[in-house]
Amino acid sequence: MPVHGLLPILLCFLPVWRSLTPAWSHPHSSQCQLVLRMAICSNGELSSVPARLPDNIEELQLNYNAIQTLKDASLSRYPSLNTLGLACNKLEKLESKTFEGLKLLESLNLASNNLYIGYQETGLALKKLSRLRVLDLSENKLDDEMVVALLQNLTSIEYLNLSGNLLQRLDEASFRDLHQLRELDLQRNIMFEIDGAFDSTPRLQRLNLAFNYLPCLTNFHMSQLVVLNASHNNLEWFISRQDLNDTFQLDTLDLSNNNLLFFPFLPSRSRLRYLYLSHNAIRFYERFADDATLQNSSATVEFYNLKTQAANVTARLWDDGLHGDISSLEMLDLRENQMDYFPDGFIQKMPNLSRLRMCTNCLDSLNLTSEQFSSSLYELDVSNNRLSQVSADEGTLASLGNLTYFNLSLNDLEKVPVRLFSSLRSIRSVDVSYNNIDLCFPGEAEIDTHSSTCVEWSNIGSLRQLYLKGSNLKTVPTSAFTGLSLTHLELSDNPGLILQESIEPLSRTLQHLGLGNTHMQDFDFSHFQSLKSLNISKNSLERLPSSLLNLNLRVLDLRDNRLSTIPSGQAGVLALSLQTVFLSGNPFNCCQIEWFRTLEAAETVTMVDRSVIECEDLFLITHRVAHPQSVQCIDERGESIVWYILLFVSGCLFAVVILAFVVLAARPQMLPKSIKKNYLSIRLSDTL
Template structure:
């Protein structure tokens, strides 16, 4: 998760002024003038090889990004003593002369990413010593090793925001940030870090730390109580543990451990305010079931070893609930893409504030919406791409999920569920049941209330707005299947044997905005009642003539690919040009002798894509 630097805002939204240079022979002659706005000089992208010398002397911000400056010489900035912000990103900068900042010591923000400062880091480090008020420093992408960075950063005691991403640092020890007691934000992503040894322990004001995209194998004895956000995603972390003996309350709110190699749910601090725990794309599973079998050879504890082969002091019971730490303030828990095959008893009840639970792409085979004790605060539940065959829940318990709005069950193998399930969720707005084997209950079945069925009732769900039933092997859609709903998005695609009659979608004309009927065996259909449609997909069907009812709609998107169209009448083509913004026509057997429509489209746009906010695909 990239973090942007803190830049003091001095920009006044005045009219841009153009200023021409009268440059002496010793200064760089500009091909185009810089731009001035208030006390800001914008000299970006001008192929400059040196700093302009005759800008107004009172400028507070100077931007020199994307030029060809290789050296900041000793006198190049002496004419700008009021400078507070200097940005020289994306140049050829390899050296800053030691006296370059002697007359601009008020600089608070210095941005030097994507240069070559590793070449002259010794002289650059000496130059930075003059910036006693420097608060923000960006040295990203300069090829710095940890030894180089340590020297460059020496004595910069006023730093609050430091960015060192995209360098080549391997290991951090307690000395590299020893002078930076004021640091609030530190970005170290995309280095080559494999070890961190007490480098942050003395940074008592550090709130945001980014070590993503490195090669860290573990984070143990985490004890940064003041940290609010930690991004350690995209490493090789197998274990995360906090210091188990600390009684202090941790301020940590967001912990991102996604895209690692975690085997266990992280051992969080006992007292914390964590709200967002991101664990997607790991190998997390739960192991409490191993204690149920007395004949198992598994030990009840496990001891972890560090890289040097010495036993660490992390010896834990894998099924000790206390090691989950303080999770009562959790708002988002993302376990997408792990190996979870069940949730431990009482696990969810310990998170009474949980709003979003993401369990997609795991190994869950069973789900009981009642017995799992989902918190009433839950808004979003994602159980997609698991191995669920049956969904259970009783009507009285489901009313406790009064705040659930989004439910994702797609890509399972559901064949049985309570038919009234979705109508028992009073706030439900979005349901995705795509690629299951659940049909739509008929009106007769709607009056019968079996405990479980292979169909679901969609009538009278007044809160429902988005419904996705793609690839459900639907064949017969009962009449008024969505009666007394306010659906805006309906996806029935990839049901090639479905029979869609005009009365099937009765009642949706006043609300439906996005309709997907791709690959549904459609030959013709009257779209006149759906006057609010903005997006329509009727691709991969058997449509031989463009339905005339489409011409009365104000569609933004229309997909007609892979049908049987041989031509489009001129009048229809003219109407489409005026109303449709994005049109896909590929894969149709168009007759080259009946191609007047082609000329109409070509004259309205730069072929094959966009002008006038319209886009056409190749026929």
């Protein structure tokens, strides 16, 4: 067949051949890496779009370059593009015909540029993208007016990122064309008002308003929203519409780090599962109305200027209807508020509650029986409150069969129910640190059948982690931990603690042991072959316990002891297994820091406080071990240069004295003459 007869057939196969040809066979810029149909041209100091890439690429990444203007037709060679990344360039504008011919582009990243300069022409360019679904305009110094211009007619957008801009106020015009919008990120702007901005976004499900300056969120009626993050604002109120019959789809609501004074007024019909309210000023006020000592007190509050509300609202401070539906809550985070009690029935309204975090509040008592926690409760944290007592009957404790993590630390507890922990059949972690609860000797807890000043921990089969820091413990009974399979035991900050043989039953299972600030001097760790983490800080240790060398430790805390050095052999053994070590606060000898070089040379060891580890030289001058300067040390033969200097000087002085005696002995007449001469000169000066 003649060649011209084959030409039409070859042309027919050309598109197939092009799709099968590997990307590396095309000429392309040296700054780019081609992977299948993706071109990665980031970090290449490019000032324009590369023109010699394969024309069938579907993704082009041009992030971290120096492109200032995206010119007309600069992308027309790549009609198959569906993803384009231009983040962290110097883009000031996109010319109006930049995207002509790009009918398939769905994802565009323009983050961290200077689009505020040429936003009007950039807006004209974006209008050509009829299939655009993902758009990132974050950190471009855009204000309210600029955003409106950029988003006109982008009806296909589903994900929009406007974080880190200069938005102050949103209204009906802000997103009026974004009918398909599902996720919107507005965090880290300077917004202080939102007025009807989301009325045109009926499909919006995820909204991030964090790190702004919003004073309140009222008339909340976005029933389709699934996730709302309004943390780190200045919110004093969150009030949802109470007159809507729709069931709100809200699953997660984050109002943490605000100025909320009241529990939020949630929708009357809700599926809310996760509610984050930490770092506010929330408390309940109904007790104030019942306090006869407070004159003119009231159990109602009035809300004014609610805009769309026909009239002002007056409601009880604790009203089940106004505060909404919390029956689906699984997580309630109320850390660092001002709550001093739970209103009657509050806990009962959350039958599915599995995590309650109440640390750093003002609770003075906890009655597990009257509160009626659900059997779903998995985590209960009431640490750092003012608890003086915990009450519970055996039936209540038996019903809490799912409770696994219980934190009562940093309270004022002196008594607890006798079987508070032994009746919790799933309990794995208990923290009663910094209370005045002692360890029971055999039979001691049975003296009082209701409450006791001590706790008996033995034979709690499910318990794995026990924290008893700062509990004024003096002696640990021999049988204290029998029948336990603890992996974590924390006994630090109990000065003068006598352990005896009480923790040896844990030798097979214990992985973390805290004995910091217990005044321990010597301890045989050789039995604890499973130990991975050990804290023996603040114990005035002058040498490293030799029994540590038999362990396979990963973490070792030796801070604030009296170690002058660590023998090289010991440091070498530790370096074989250690991953993290703390060493600051020891008076190390600058002339014996071979251990530091050994640990520093071990690539697997991290000295967390490396920059602040100090040592002293022979003149008691302090140096940083990592950068010792002008340190006088002992030479290789074990003799100090300083001693040589002192010996030389003293020898010279001795020689001078001997020489003087020899001279005077040889010429004894010189001594009287010199004395007489000095005497006469003194008398003459006195006479004058």
